[in-house]
Amino acid sequence: MRKIYTSIDIGSDTIKVVTAEIYHNRCNVLASTSLSSEGIKNGLIVDAAKAIISIKEAISSIEKMLGIKITKVFASVPSNNSEFSLVDGYVDVESENNIVTGNDIIKCLQACVYDKIEDDRELIVANPIEFSLDGETGIRDPKGLTGEKLGVKAIMITTPKKNVYSVISIMEAVGVEVVDITFNSIGDYYEFRNKELDSTVSGIINIGAETTTVAVFNKGILMNTKVINIGSKNIDKDITYVYKLNLRDSKKLKENFAIAHKRFSQVNETFDIINNVGERMKINQYEVSEICMDRIVEIIKIAKNEIKDLTNKEISYIIITGGASEISGFNTLLNEFGSRNISIANMNTIGVRKNRFSSALGMIKYFNKKLEFRGREYSMLNDEQVDELVSTKKKSNGSNDSFVGKVFGYFFDN
Numbered sequence: 001m002r003k004i005y006t007s008i009d010i011g012s013d014t015i016k017v018v019t020a021e022i023y024h025n026r027c028n029v030l031a032s033t034s035l036s037s038e039g040i041k042n043g044l045i046v047d048a049a050k051a052i053i054s055i056k057e058a059i060s061s062i063e064k065m066l067g068i069k070i071t072k073v074f075a076s077v078p079s080n081n082s083e084f085s086l087v088d089g090y091v092d093v094e095s096e097n098n099i100v101t102g103n104d105i106i107k108c109l110q111a112c113v114y115d116k117i118e119d120d121r122e123l124i125v126a127n128p129i130e131f132s133l134d135g136e137t138g139i140r141d142p143k144g145l146t147g148e149k150l151g152v153k154a155i156m157i158t159t160p161k162k163n164v165y166s167v168i169s170i171m172e173a174v175g176v177e178v179v180d181i182t183f184n185s186i187g188d189y190y191e192f193r194n195k196e197l198d199s200t201v202s203g204i205i206n207i208g209a210e211t212t213t214v215a216v217f218n219k220g221i222l223m224n225t226k227v228i229n230i231g232s233k234n235i236d237k238d239i240t241y242v243y244k245l246n247l248r249d250s251k252k253l254k255e256n257f258a259i260a261h262k263r264f265s266q267v268n269e270t271f272d273i274i275n276n277v278g279e280r281m282k283i284n285q286y287e288v289s290e291i292c293m294d295r296i297v298e299i300i301k302i303a304k305n306e307i308k309d310l311t312n313k314e315i316s317y318i319i320i321t322g323g324a325s326e327i328s329g330f331n332t333l334l335n336e337f338g339s340r341n342i343s344i345a346n347m348n349t350i351g352v353r354k355n356r357f358s359s360a361l362g363m364i365k366y367f368n369k370k371l372e373f374r375g376r377e378y379s380m381l382n383d384e385q386v387d388e389l390v391s392t393k394k395k396s397n398g399s400n401d402s403f404v405g406k407v408f409g410y411f412f413d414n
């Protein structure tokens with residue numbers, strides 16, 4: 001089975017869409033795009049009509065790249081007001097010879113959340129902490145073991161229904177089915193996860209346009225998260241206030257001229273611009289970088305304090321991602337915090353090199369791992385669509401059987 005998936009990250013500033021193939025445990029990006037969004041504020045949909053237009057445009061861009069119709073996606077949903085509960089459940093192993101299968105795991109996870117979700121909330125995921133089998137505890141993956149009674153302890157994560165159904169209804173209006181939902185933080189984790197992260201307590205900070213999301217993971221399990229109403233647009237507003245510019249010009253200055261750490265900026269480097277009152281100005285790089293640096297430091301300090309409030313455990317690693325982390329010199333700025341356990345994310349997958357794609361690509365990896373753990377296989381494309389994809393972009397580059405060698409080059413719109 002061709003495991004081909006499409007994910008969509010609905011942000012306040014941009015819509016990110018990624019289509020990728022999982023082949024031999026590698027995630028190969030087939031197409032990606034990042035387009036401006038409208039109708040979304042602080043991560044929440046506030047104008048459905050505008051949001052539909054933005055999402056349609058982003059999905060249409062992917063469809064043109066690949067020459068196929070996108071009908072199914074994974075979608076991110078807001079983590080605002082999410083709740084975390086410790087739950088457990090038990091089922092009888094019904095498989096032949098009492099050998100635990102993926103179906104038993106699914107039934108056990110269903111049992112642990114049964115009748116425990118409030119009417120106004122929706123389940124995001126039940127993350128298993130450990131399984132037990134006939135009283136033996138501490139089992140991470142019970143598949144293939146023999147026993148009669150399977151149990152699980154898990155973290156149940158729920159969110160208000162409006163967070164979920166606002167996204168699903170928008171996607172239905174676009175003509176796309178939402179196959180799975182998750183939080184951006186989970187996608188971020190699965191993009192950057194490694195053996196060290198999976199064995200420690202870690203934090204992820206995603207600095208978005210209008211909000212910054214912080215999350216705490218314990219051995220790969222999301223334990224808590226919080227959305228802070230501050231993001232990279234606050235930098236734009238600071239620049240706008242100081243130089244009397246419009247927000248669009250301020251954003252361009254931030255992304256194309258400013259340096260995250262003023263130490264590496266140049267006083268004699270200037271940018272000519274006309275402000276809102278018609279004055280021609282020469283903005284030097286040092287001054288605008290100082291404005292950016294002050295706000296970035298504030299955001300990181302707030303985020304780190306929020307992480308401390310989310311857990312009483314010692315944090316081994318903190319990873320910073322999101323579009324704002326792409327500002328030149330950001331990594332050097334982290335040295336100001338005097339801590340070796342905090343670092344900027346590093347996207348190393350061809351086609352999605354920018355950190356703004358971490359959630360979208362991670363959602364695909366997360367879904368694939370979730371299927372593997374449950375012993376299931378799934379693809380968003382049927383055989384006819386796969387044939388259409390191959391025939392539309394007919395070009396072979398290499399001896400392997402991956403679509404990376406079959407599609408016509410790479411298709412990216414970053």
